[in-house]
Amino acid sequence: MDSLVIPAATKPKQKQNINREEFELFLIYEGRLLDDREFEKWMDLYTDDGVYWVPSTDGQPDPYNEASLFFDDKQLMKTRIERLRHPRIHIQTPPSRTNHVISNVIVEEADDDKGTYLISSSLLMGEYRLDVQRFFIGRQFHRITRDGNSFRISLKRVNLINCDTAFEAMAVPI
Numbered sequence: 001m002d003s004l005v006i007p008a009a010t011k012p013k014q015k016q017n018i019n020r021e022e023f024e025l026f027l028i029y030e031g032r033l034l035d036d037r038e039f040e041k042w043m044d045l046y047t048d049d050g051v052y053w054v055p056s057t058d059g060q061p062d063p064y065n066e067a068s069l070f071f072d073d074k075q076l077m078k079t080r081i082e083r084l085r086h087p088r089i090h091i092q093t094p095p096s097r098t099n100h101v102i103s104n105v106i107v108e109e110a111d112d113d114k115g116t117y118l119i120s121s122s123l124l125m126g127e128y129r130l131d132v133q134r135f136f137i138g139r140q141f142h143r144i145t146r147d148g149n150s151f152r153i154s155l156k157r158v159n160l161i162n163c164d165t166a167f168e169a170m171a172v173p174i
Contacts, residue, residue, distance in 0.1 A: 004053065004062055006118075006141050006157060017112075023119045024105040026151050027142065031100030031125075034173055039081040042173070046074060047145065047154045054158045054174060069163065069170060084171060091171045096129040098172060108141070115146030123158065125174050136174050137161050 033042040046052070054069040063071040072080060083089055101124040109118035118141060125136040136158075143155040158174050 004051075004155060004157070006120075006159075018107045018110050020105055020107055023107060023117065023144075023151075024102065024121075026144070027102045027105060027119065027121055027140075028100075030153075031102055035098050035100055037084075037095065039084060039173070043074065043077045043081060045151075045153050046077070046156075047152045048074060050074060050152070050154045050156075052077060052156045052173060054160065055163055057164050058159075060163075069160070069167070070158075070173070080171075080173075089171075091169050092129075094129065096127050096172050098128075099126045100124070101126075117144050117146075117151075118142070119144060123174070127172070134168070138163070 030042065030045060033039075033045070050073070052070055052072045053063055054071075055063070056067055056069050060066060060068070084092055084095075102121050103124075104120075104122040106120045107117060108120050109116075111117070120139055120141050123136070123138055123140045127134045127136070138158055138160040140159070141155070141157045142153055144151040144153050160174075
């Protein structure tokens with residue numbers, strides 16, 4: 001559960017000898033996979049024990065003692081993707097079109113020796129479906145590990161600014 005803990009807000013500072021651009025490009029790539037509905041490739045970015053978590057309350061300390069908007073391990077991701085691919089999925093007929101905008105990328109924690117990092121960024125995802133646009137805005141946190149020339153995600157936590165509002169059904173990952 002310690003891997004789910006995110007530090008409190010701190011004054012942004014660049015970690016020494018860290019090239020922020022490679023992290024930013026990775027996050028942009030992840031968003032593009034989702035926008036292009038390449039859900040299987042998106043899931044492959046995760047470690048075997050990786051989780052995707054969208055809390056349902058501001059400051060939610062963990063996903064175990066209250067419901068979350070999303071809390072998917074690899075098996076649940078696979079199930080979600082299979083449902084999204086089903087030809088008769090009502091909630092995605094027609095499919096959503098999305099666009100992820102990533103900004104304000106900060107290297108919060110870095111251990112170059114282990115190749116592990118905590119990266120935070122601002123997120124805006126627009127979704128369009130059936131003549132309706134929705135926007136999801138928040139701060140996301142990625143715990144990632146270097147994997148060759150890229151990274152693998154052990155945790156993606158998306159803190160939406162309106163996480164505790166009533167939502168229409170959400171089918172696609174944010």
